[in-house]
Amino acid sequence: MIDIVGVYKSFGKLEVLKGINLHIKPREVVCVIGPSGSGKSTLLRCINQLEKVNKGHIYVDGEEVTDPKTDINKVRQKMGMVFQHFNLFPHKTTLENITIAPIKIKGMPKNEADDLAMELLRKVGLEDKAHVYPANLSGGQKQRVAIARALAMQPKVMLFDEPTSALDPEMVGEVLSVMKDLALEGMTMVVVTHEMGFAREVGDRVIFMDEGQIVEEGLPEQIFTDPKNPRTQSFLSKVL
Amino acid sequence: MSGFYGIIDSLFEIRGFQVVYENMPYFLEGAWITIEVTALSVAMGMVLGLFAGLFRLSKNRILRSISVAYIDFFRGTPLFVQILLLHFGVLPYFGVDEAFTSAIIACGLNSGAYIGEIVRAGIQAVDKGQMEAARSLGMNERQAMTYIILPQAYKIVIPPLINEFIALLKDTSLVSTIAVAELTYRGNLVYANTYQAAWVWGAVAIIYFVITKSLGLLGDYVERRLATG
Numbered sequence: 001m002i003d004i005v006g007v008y009k010s011f012g013k014l015e016v017l018k019g020i021n022l023h024i025k026p027r028e029v030v031c032v033i034g035p036s037g038s039g040k041s042t043l044l045r046c047i048n049q050l051e052k053v054n055k056g057h058i059y060v061d062g063e064e065v066t067d068p069k070t071d072i073n074k075v076r077q078k079m080g081m082v083f084q085h086f087n088l089f090p091h092k093t094t095l096e097n098i099t100i101a102p103i104k105i106k107g108m109p110k111n112e113a114d115d116l117a118m119e120l121l122r123k124v125g126l127e128d129k130a131h132v133y134p135a136n137l138s139g140g141q142k143q144r145v146a147i148a149r150a151l152a153m154q155p156k157v158m159l160f161d162e163p164t165s166a167l168d169p170e171m172v173g174e175v176l177s178v179m180k181d182l183a184l185e186g187m188t189m190v191v192v193t194h195e196m197g198f199a200r201e202v203g204d205r206v207i208f209m210d211e212g213q214i215v216e217e218g219l220p221e222q223i224f225t226d227p228k229n230p231r232t233q234s235f236l237s238k239v240l
Numbered sequence: 241m242s243g244f245y246g247i248i249d250s251l252f253e254i255r256g257f258q259v260v261y262e263n264m265p266y267f268l269e270g271a272w273i274t275i276e277v278t279a280l281s282v283a284m285g286m287v288l289g290l291f292a293g294l295f296r297l298s299k300n301r302i303l304r305s306i307s308v309a310y311i312d313f314f315r316g317t318p319l320f321v322q323i324l325l326l327h328f329g330v331l332p333y334f335g336v337d338e339a340f341t342s343a344i345i346a347c348g349l350n351s352g353a354y355i356g357e358i359v360r361a362g363i364q365a366v367d368k369g370q371m372e373a374a375r376s377l378g379m380n381e382r383q384a385m386t387y388i389i390l391p392q393a394y395k396i397v398i399p400p401l402i403n404e405f406i407a408l409l410k411d412t413s414l415v416s417t418i419a420v421a422e423l424t425y426r427g428n429l430v431y432a433n434t435y436q437a438a439w440v441w442g443a444v445a446i447i448y449f450v451i452t453k454s455l456g457l458l459g460d461y462v463e464r465r466l467a468t469g
């Protein structure tokens with residue numbers, strides 16, 4: 001579903017990704033962990049081309065996103081992205097946040113989009129908040145709306161960049177539970193997270209990144225109970 | 241007559257009051273023309289400014305250069321000179337010789353440059369994550385601008401836009417130099433016939449002030465509405 005081949009990325013002189021290779025299968029849930037500044041967000045952002053790579057290739061669902069000839073807007077419709085700070089549209093209601101992309105991009109009729117949005121809101125447990133503006137939602141509610149908004153484009157892949165890091169602790173659970181449901185439905189997911197419990201329980205595979213490289217990867221059980229690389233060991237000893 | 245007592249003396253001259261009183265309809269008509277020139281110029285300036293602001297932030301180097309050159313030129317030279325240059329030196333070659341039209345084109349081009357900067361700042365004040373969220377859904381740049389960025393930028397842009405409107409209203413007094421019969425021009429004519437400087441220019445100033453103050457109050461009201469809604 002996602003193929004990352006020899007990807008390098010620099011910001012000016014700072015090399016942030018140093019030769020990333022990663023293959024993600026359909027329906028797989030890959031959790032990316034690692035210290036802050038190791039390049040996790042940049043990797044996600046390269047996958048949907050919010051950042052351009054300096055070298056290497058990335059393929060999503062058979063299309064090369066790193067090829068300048070690819071219609072990136074088309075490919076992005078297959079990928080939902082959920083941001084740490086939600087990035088909901090403050091001038092639109094919850095419902096409009098969800099319907100705007102299908103209506104404006106796909107030309108979906110408004111009533112059809114509204115039905116779809118209500119269904120998604122039910123799925124994330126917020127059907128009663130359809131006509132509320134983001135400013136009146138809690139952090140956990142905002143993030144659930146953001147997930148529904150991404151799902152409205154019926155993506156094949158969902159990218160999550162620390163979706164619970166900006167939340168008060170008591171709201172983390174409600175967001176993780178929505179994500180878990182999504183994983184159980186078979187969504188392909190790449191999740192950058194500090195929630196080791198989630199990675200362990202829901203992840204099919206865990207990737208440990210450090211200083212722009214994938215240092216270790218494996219089954220969650222293996223990574224969390226028997227990490228091979230000393231950098232993984234030292235990172236996990238700090239966070240677990 | 242000199243100094244403070246000179247002014248008092250002239251203000252007590254009943255003749256001066258009469259001049260202002262009799263010419264009040266004439267002045268108010270001029271004030272209306274001032275408002276017309278301002279409104280039409282700002283309308284033109286808003287269209288130009290929207291594009292200037294968007295082009296200024298465009299990835300296209302040519303569009304960006306055009307916008308920078310336009311904004312720099314019209315902000316970097318006096319409006320007075322722009323009016324003269326356009327009315328006498330440029331527009332006649334395009335078949336425009338009516339002063340009223342020249343005035344609107346000159347003031348419109350000038351305010352477009354200032355509004356371009358206002359628009360640029362307004363767009364840049366919208367959180368970067370908004371553009372990213374829109375693009376990540378698959379919107380192209382134009383869709384993201386139209387549906388996500390500009391509707392948020394407009395709230396940020398309204399207060400400085402009202403300030404620009406007020407500033408331009410005052411600056412339109414410069415078009416009196418090409419004989420547009422707005423308020424200042426009429427003040428000049430009446431003064432030349434009566435030499436009642438304190439009365440005539442005092443009245444003109446008060447009319448300007450009433451208009452700008454009203455606009456300012458309207459602006460405060462709109463700003464408050466935007467803040468709550």
Ligand SMILES: Nc1ncnc2c1ncn2[C@@H]1O[C@H](COP(=O)(O)OP(=O)(O)O)[C@@H](O)[C@H]1O
Pocket residue numbers: 011014016034035036037038039040041042043
């Ligand atoms: N737009 C940018 N410009 C310059 N440097 C950046 C930019 N984005 C990220 N970086 C730098 O790249 C490195 C990796 O960042 P990031 O991918 O956000 O790490 P992580 O998500 O693992 O914390 C950091 O040192 C960060 O400061």
Ligand SMILES: [Mg+2]
Pocket residue numbers: 040041042161162
């Ligand atoms: Mg990050």
